[in-house]
Amino acid sequence: VIISDPSALSPNGYDYVIIGGGTAGFVVANRLTENSTMNILVLEAGIGDEGVLQMPIPFMGPILTPETEFGWNYTVAPQIGLNNRTFLYPRGRVLGGCSSVNYLIHQFGTDEDWNRIANLTSEPTWSWVNMKPYVQKYENFVPPLDGHNTTGQFIPSLHGFSGMVDASLPALNVTIDSRVMATLGQLPEFTYNEDMSGGDQSPLGIGFIQSSAGGGIRSSSYTSYYITAAGRPNFTVLTSVIVTNIIQTGTTPAGLKSFRSVRFLTSSGIPVTINARREIILSAGSIGTPKILQLSGIGNAADLGKLNIPVLINNTDVGNNLYDHTLLPNIFIVKDANANKTFDNLLRNPTQIGIQTSDWLTNKTGLFVNNIANNFGFARIALNGSTDPAPGPKSPHYEMIFANLFFEKPGPTRPTNGSYFTIGTMLTSPNSRGTIKLASANPLDDPIIDPRFLTDDFDIVAMRESVKAVLRFAAAPAWSDWIAGRFGQAFQNATDDKSIDAYVRNLTISDMHPVGTAAMSKKGALSGVVDPNLMVKGTDGLRIVDASVFPRSPSLHSQGPVYLLAERAADIIKAAQVSSATTTTATSITSTTTTLIPIASGTVAHFGQCGGQGYTGATTCVAPFTCTFSNPFFSQCL
Ligand SMILES: Cc1cc2nc3c(=O)[nH]c(=O)nc-3n(C[C@H](O)[C@H](O)[C@H](O)COP(=O)(O)OP(=O)(O)OC[C@H]3O[C@@H](n4cnc5c(N)ncnc54)[C@H](O)[C@@H]3O)c2cc1C
16 A cells, blocks of 8 residues: 555554665565565655656656656766766656656666676675576566567567566667668678677677567556555555664674664654664665665764764765766757658657657557667777776677667757757766765755766776767668768767767766665675675664665666566565564654754755755746745645
8 A cells, every 4th residue: 555644654563664665675565565474664755656647658758857756856966077067867756766767778687797796795696597587577578569570679588478577679660770770781890689688698789679668558666566566455655755864773692783763754844763673675776775874874984974973884885886877869960851750840749749648548559659769789899908897798888779869868958940860878887986975964955976977997988989889880871861960069079089088078978877886795895885685784674675786887777687686685585584583673653743954945956955845946847946845745846
């Protein structure tokens, strides 16, 4: 059941309190509620997606964040590797978390990604051979909506057909698909790959995107793992509450600090404390999890000391291993003769959008049943003596994605006229590492997100090579009657290494795959934040299950690896139920009427900075917003 009023919480208490009803949080909640004797509570800051027309529409992924009520609306710190630019940093704040607002690209990580985790943690159970069976629990591969013959577009033996999350190939052949495929015949450098999901199959080459959607509808952790367990009486989800910190509840005979108490703020700012009989599971994502740990006194003592946060566990690795992929939209101008063959004119025309929406609603036909792109590819660069940041030779350094439009979100705004073709390039095996640090002790303040994008030499070289690959690709005969030229002065000027680097640093943004901020390491190792069983080092009763525990960036899109990780985590937690004695702390709810930290009203860059206190903004949800505290908590844009 989903509730939004904490007074409706069960007086019998909960065995597990899961912080974050996102991608990983609902996987764990689903699997733990399979045991009817376990009561599970999920605490989620966001709201449900009921009545939000766009959320289930695959094509609408890019409009769901940033600067909407479904996201945290973060901004990155000025990026020294990107000419000190700052930009928006989307994260889902809604039931299902990022899986409800992302771009649906469905992959498992490569076998080498998983084997690297096993090596770094000295824990063979994280290797691919052990993770592969979880594909069967997680994935439900369904035919594309148009029923076309998919022979040669995926390899059935690599997939699951009875798991929780729908996955499918594109239902619609768009005008550029045949040109992408023709390019493969024209340029031997680019080869076809029959299945892009990763795992046993190297993703190197170019092939068809698989999306986390079925029947033309987004499949998220909410629509799959939550919905299938929603009727269980032992499953409660409390929405619109912000967890501020975790509280130490004791010390074990072995000297571990026990954490079984969670403090959160209700939608009206009332602090509430609730206990877990067995465990607290942090699934607040790569930004939320290290923020909550630090606010709880688990982090770098020097940083916490500056903010007068009492240090319970000094761990300098909390928030300190942020890896993220980068994204550069390389945009080409399409010849006028092809104007109505790209999506740009359609997306500028509200009537056309209405028709497409209506087709989707009534028949599940039209453009909107599809993701925004049908083809993508992965490649490696020559190492020239550098250490390879990829986990092995089958894993990529960068990605290319082909979209029949001006890719604008996040990125530059689509011009009011013209037609465009975007080849986005992404660095998928970054070496640059950044940090998540608290900006203040106020739990309602955004943390300082500093991925330090492209501060490592390998990363800028890989991005440079990705741009050169894009230029070679677009120069194939297949595009001669399609492309008129490059869009934007910076791209036009990018003719040699130096000018390509300048272009890259000017326009690169995040690919929205942060990981590593509470990294897993070997049992007993002084470095890292969680052990291979995902327990926070030095603690009892506190586990982390989300993207923050990956010690390095998976070299493919991160959603699938999170699902697989969470499936395995649920098994680890179930095994611990058998081996550990039950803690019998009674659940208690204590409230005070004091609002924790008052925030000044005023004009801010985006509404997250209003501290969840309500805001008024322009009618189109465009910054700046004015915090007035007069609206309901996280009200819609007024
Ligand atoms: C716009 C976008 C596009 C993306 N596209 C793709 C893609 O195409 N393919 C792909 O593989 N990956 C994609 N990703 C990345 C992928 O979705 C994430 O890596 C993955 O879903 C993260 O899962 P998680 O469980 O770690 O975190 P999340 O899914 O973010 O879950 C964390 C949850 O915790 C909640 N939370 C956080 N802090 C608190 C708090 N203090 N109190 C209460 N609740 C809290 C959040 O609201 C959220 O619901 C994309 C991400 C974004 C944002």
